[in-house]
Every structure is written in C-alpha cells, then in structure tokens.
Amino acid sequence: MAMKLDGYLGPFFLFIFCFAWFLTFPAEAAVKKYQFDIKVKNVSRLCHAKPIVTVNGRFPGPTIYVREGDRVLVNVTNHAQYNMSIHWHGLKQFRNGWADGPANITQCPIKTGHSYTYDFNVTGQRGTLWWHAHFVAKSYCEWWNSDIETLVNQANKLGLPPPTSDAHTINGKPGPFFPCSRKHTFAMEVEAGKTYLLRIINAALNDGLFFAIAGHNMTVVEIDAVYTKPFTTRVILIAPGQTTNVLVKADQPPSRYFIEARPFMDAPVRVDNKTVTAILQYKGIPSTVQPSMPKLPAPNNTNVALRYNSRLKSLNSPQFPAKVPLKVDRHMLYTIGLGASPCSTCQNGTQLTASLNNITFVMPQIGLLQAHYFNTKGVFRTDFPDQPQVPFNYTGAPLTANLGTSLGTRLSKVAFNSTIELVLQDTNLLTVESHPFHLHGFNFFVVGSGVGNFDPSNDPAKFNLVDPPERNTVGVPTGGWTAIRFRADNPGVWFMYCHLELHTMWGLKMAFVVENGKSPEESIIPPPKDLPPC
Numbered sequence: 001m002a003m004k005l006d007g008y009l010g011p012f013f014l015f016i017f018c019f020a021w022f023l024t025f026p027a028e029a030a031v032k033k034y035q036f037d038i039k040v041k042n043v044s045r046l047c048h049a050k051p052i053v054t055v056n057g058r059f060p061g062p063t064i065y066v067r068e069g070d071r072v073l074v075n076v077t078n079h080a081q082y083n084m085s086i087h088w089h090g091l092k093q094f095r096n097g098w099a100d101g102p103a104n105i106t107q108c109p110i111k112t113g114h115s116y117t118y119d120f121n122v123t124g125q126r127g128t129l130w131w132h133a134h135f136v137a138k139s140y141c142e143w144w145n146s147d148i149e150t151l152v153n154q155a156n157k158l159g160l161p162p163p164t165s166d167a168h169t170i171n172g173k174p175g176p177f178f179p180c181s182r183k184h185t186f187a188m189e190v191e192a193g194k195t196y197l198l199r200i201i202n203a204a205l206n207d208g209l210f211f212a213i214a215g216h217n218m219t220v221v222e223i224d225a226v227y228t229k230p231f232t233t234r235v236i237l238i239a240p241g242q243t244t245n246v247l248v249k250a251d252q253p254p255s256r257y258f259i260e261a262r263p264f265m266d267a268p269v270r271v272d273n274k275t276v277t278a279i280l281q282y283k284g285i286p287s288t289v290q291p292s293m294p295k296l297p298a299p300n301n302t303n304v305a306l307r308y309n310s311r312l313k314s315l316n317s318p319q320f321p322a323k324v325p326l327k328v329d330r331h332m333l334y335t336i337g338l339g340a341s342p343c344s345t346c347q348n349g350t351q352l353t354a355s356l357n358n359i360t361f362v363m364p365q366i367g368l369l370q371a372h373y374f375n376t377k378g379v380f381r382t383d384f385p386d387q388p389q390v391p392f393n394y395t396g397a398p399l400t401a402n403l404g405t406s407l408g409t410r411l412s413k414v415a416f417n418s419t420i421e422l423v424l425q426d427t428n429l430l431t432v433e434s435h436p437f438h439l440h441g442f443n444f445f446v447v448g449s450g451v452g453n454f455d456p457s458n459d460p461a462k463f464n465l466v467d468p469p470e471r472n473t474v475g476v477p478t479g480g481w482t483a484i485r486f487r488a489d490n491p492g493v494w495f496m497y498c499h500l501e502l503h504t505m506w507g508l509k510m511a512f513v514v515e516n517g518k519s520p521e522e523s524i525i526p527p528p529k530d531l532p533p534c
Contacts, residue, residue, distance in 0.1 A: 029069040034062070036076045038084060038110075045173075046166055047180040048145040053080050053133065060141065060172045061131075068126050074118045076110060083109035085532075086118060089241065090129035090225055090472045092441060095525050096120055097369045097492035100440055103134045105495045105511060106369040108534040116532050127225030128199040128243045141203045142272065143167045143174060152505070159346025161270070161502055168204055168261060168276040175277030186278040187287075188259075190250040197221075198246050202238040205501040207263040207271050208434060208475060210304070211236050212294035213280055214257040218246035220312070224471035226443065227315040235297060237264055237308045239436035241473040241499035254282035256291040266300045267433040267478045273299055306477065309449070312469040324445045324465050325419035325485045332386045332412075332422045333454065335394060336476060336498070336508065337429035339403040353506050354498070355405040357388050360507035361497075362409045366534040369493040372513055373524060382413040384510055394427040394453050395479045403429060411510065414488045416517040421447075423454050424474075425481045432479035435503065441494035441514070443470050444486035451480040459483070473499060491516045491524050 041054045055061035066072055076086055087101035099120040103109040110116045142165035144151065155162035167174040173184040190196060198218070202209055212218075212235045219232050222245035230247075238244050259278040263271040279291050297304040314322035334356045341360075343351035353360045364371070364379050371379035392399075414420065422444075426432055447463040463483065476482045497509030516523035 029071070030067065031071045031073065032064070032066050034064060034072070034074045036062075036074055036086070038076065038078045038080045040080050045143045045169070045181070045184060046145055046178050050145075050147060053082065053084070064131070066122050068122055068124070071119070071121050075115055076118065077115040078110045078112055081112055083111050085109050085116075085134045086131055087134050087440075088118070088120070088129070088131050089438070090125075090243070091120065091122070092125065092443070092490060093120055093492075094123055094490055095492065095523065097441065097494070097524065098527050098531060100492075100494075101134060102440065102495045104363050104365070104367055105440075106493060107367050108370075108532045109134075110532050114532065116530055117528070119528060125225055127222050127227075128201065128245055129225050130201045130203060130243060132203060141169045141172065142205055142207075143169055156351070157345060159343045159348060159351035161352065164270055164272040165205070166272070167274060168207070168209070168272065170259065170261065170276055170278040173278070175275075177275065177277060187281050188278070189281050189283055191283045192250050192254050195247055195249045198248055200236070200238060200244045200246065202240050202242055204240050206240065207265070208237060208239045208436065209261045210264050210296050210299075211238060211259075211261045212296055213248060213259050214292045214294040215252045216248055216250075216257065216280070218248055221245050221247055223312060223469060224443070224473060226470045227317075227320050228469065229313040229315055229467065231311050233308065233311070234295075235304065235308070237305050237475075239434070239473060239475040239499070241436055241438045242471070242475075248280075250282065254285055256281045256285055256287075256289045258291045258293050260294050260296055262296050263299055264297075264301070264305055265434075266302045266305070267431055269431065269433055271299075302478070306451075309475070312446075313464075313467045314445075314470050316467040322445065322467050322470060323487075324447065324468060325421075325487055326465060327419060328421040328485065329418040330386065330414070330420050332420065333388065333425060334422065334510075335388045335425050335427050336435050337405070337427045338431065338433075338506075339405045339429060341404060353405055354503045354508035356508065356510050357385050358390070358405050359384065359410055359510070360405040360407050361509045362407050362507070364409050368409075368411070368511060369524075370527070370531075370534070372493050373527065380409040380411050382411050382513055384410040384412040386412070394425050395432060396428060398428045398431060400430065405507070407507075411493070411513050413513045413515065416491055416515050416522060417487065417489050419485065419487050421483060421485050423481055423483045424476045425454055426476050426479055428479065434478045435476045435508070436473055436499040437476060437482075437496065438473040438499045439486070439494065439496045441490045441492060441512075442486045442488075443472050444474070444484040445470050446474050446482060447485050448483040449477060449480065451477060454481040454483070488512070488514045490514060491522065
C-alpha cells in the first residue's frame, strides 16, 4: 500500500512489492478522507487460488495521496475474521501514537465488525512511504501457494521456521517465469527521451532485494521519504520496510526491458531465491518482442551491498539540512541474537527465539501506550538495559550452546528531547544474519556501520556527522554493526523491531517510552474516543 508525500517529475510510480503513500510539497492544507474496508477475497496466482486479506477488495491495496500539512482521516472497517490494525510506516505521528497502528503497542487491534478512524497530520515530511497491517495473517507482496497462517502454526509446533514463499511479486504480480503467470506480469510503458520517477518499496516479509532494470541506469534521489545526494547506479539494494525513489531516463533503443528483483542473503539462511520480473516497455513496441535481461549481483555478493549503502548520503542542503545530533546524552548498544527455548512438543525439543540484549520481548494484552498514558501498573517494566548484560565476542565462532533468553515486556524510558546513540550489533548466536531494524515515531541518522564487533574506542572517530543517510529502517550488516543517532523529541511509546517478520514473531523487538516535555505542546495528546477497546 502506498502513500505519496512528495513531488518530482514524471508520471510513473512503481511500487515494488505493494502498498504506498505519496506525500507532496505543501500547498494549502486540506483534509483527506479515505475508507478502508478489510475483506477476505479469493485471489489466484501460480495456478493456486486462496483467500487473502485485502483492502477495498484490492491486491495490492489502495494508494493514499497527501500533501505536507494535510490532515488525513482513514476510517478502517474490519470485515475479516482476523483482528488487525494498520501501521503508517515512516510517518512520525508527532505526539499522536494513537494513530501509529502497531497492535498492542499503541492500540488494541480492530476486532471483526468494528471500525477505527486513524486521524493524523503530515508534518515536515515529503516523499514515498507505505502502510501495512499488523496482527493479521498477512502476505504483503510475497506469495505462498498454501495458507500462511497454517504454515506458521505448523512451523511453530515443530519449533522450526516456516517454508519460504513461492514467489515475490511486483505490484502483486510475479512475472512470466512462474506457472500460470504470463497474464500476471506488471508492465510500465515509457516514451523515449522522458525521465520517470520510480517509487520502490520492499514490502517482502523476510528478504532484502537487489533490484535492476535491463540496460538502464537509476539515479537514487530519496530513501525513506528523505532526499539524498543523487548518485547513479545499475543496481539498488532495498531491505524489508525501506523505500527508495529513483529517476530513470528512457534513453535506450526502444524495445522491452525486464525489471528484476532477487534476494540478497550472505548468511547460511534459506530464502526464496527465485527472481521476480516486470517489464519496462517503450511506447509503440509490440508485446511479442522478447525483453532483455538485467545483470543482477550474485545473491551473496556482500561487496555490492556494502558499496551501495556507503554511497547513501543526506542531501544536507539549506532547505533540507541534516540535523545530526553532535552531542549524545545517552549511549546504547543492543546485541541482536537468535536463540532456542525448551519446547516439549517441538521436533528437536526446542523452539527458535530471538532477542535484543538477550531479552525476548513478550507482547502485552493491552496497548502499551494506553498503559503508559493512564499509568496502568503491571503491564510493562522500564528497565531495558542500555548495554548487553554479558559482553562476549559477538561475531566470533558460532555459538550453539546456552542459547536461552529471558522473557519480558521491558521498555527503555527516555527523557524528552534527549539525544540517543544506539549501536545495533549482530551476533553469531546460531548464525550471523543481516537484520533490517525499523523505529516508529522517528527518523534517525545512520552515522556508522562496519563488519565485526563495534569498537567504542576507535569506530566513533570514523562516524559521518555531516551528511549521513536519514531513514526510518536500516539494515544491520551480516556479522557487523550499525550506529544510529536521533533526538527523542516525540513523546509516546514507540516500537522498534527487526522487519523480518519471522524474527519479529520470535521476539526480536522492544519499545522506547519517551517522556512528556514541560508544556502541553510537548506532551502526548489525549486518546480518540473510538480507540479500539482491549
């Protein structure tokens, strides 16, 4: 699903993989109203038909168009048998966590037969963001021939990961190389000599993706609804939850060209390694012409991934400055780990888990924001540790013993307007792996990244504090670390988690409680009257 927040040139959007927002430059503020009806509908792909959850009967869902400064009202009515909520991925929701959407974090889910209106303002943001569901059996923009919920439940009973998807999709279509899919191929027509803006969203559940267009360069101009210093590339890397805007000039001999995406995975982890395709077709070229193929990197090409990410820089212009916190009030280091907990009914007697600082997050029964706002006792603790409780050689030899984690609904309390530096450190507990981390309520600056263990004595000297990329979702490199900085100027309870659905399900998540400031303008607004009951 998509949201449009910005204005470049060119009439084309390409939502790779699903749902989006587009935010454009400010004009006169308006009130934009949308109705989302959540319904189960039979959809057919890869010779298989099955019921899936849709919005307004569409797969992918509808696009939202707003301008900076607009007020947006989205009334969501749940006709499906699943409890659910909608998260507006990347919108900061200043003082208004009630509209953020993650179930049991900022609200309780919308029950079957009930409605809730997400009411929020778009302030100081422009570009491409996206929206997605929380708390339902969701497929985003991958396709499984079997029912996802059944597969996940079977895997959980065995204590194992569920099977990988049968295909990725581009705008809901897998492309002509899959069974029964010739008609399920997305094609975009272009005119020679024109320049097009493609808005690319990775809504895949578990895979980072390389993306390329045969014969054509792409100029990266925006990531996660933040302008970048433009640079030209043949391939982009986009992690789950991230968005990237690129300019593409139709400057090649008029023909048909494949658009392709394939997973990037440089760890010993199973992925759906098949290639999804769409077609860029010049106007007047018949559909009988065979498209040419792009050259994608090998699925495990770490060098291409690291080199691409190193080229991302904030625009940092007078109009769009990079306000990087130079003074840090609080330093944090969170280790990312996989683990195993005892499970008497599971195949190997254990069940896979995941943790931050060895804490596996336990979802509460009521919304954390409600518990915080109304000072409800016994729902969560605010003692999430700033540092690992037991330091070790995080990225050394694989650790396969003593993999138990502690369970808890533990949050980190943060003072209003304080500045945070957080290092996310991958570990070799079971295996190293790249993890895309998403923080609600804020953008952050990616000031540093590296392979191996973070060195607090030497690595900060190499931080980019001038024009680091600003985003809401960052990929922590396999067997490495990423350092981010942000100012905690948005009061509320804000979720942070790995955007690999599998890891989130296993407990790789936590939340920050940002305290109110001194004035009402620096405090959480009261909850809406139609907030879903728990």
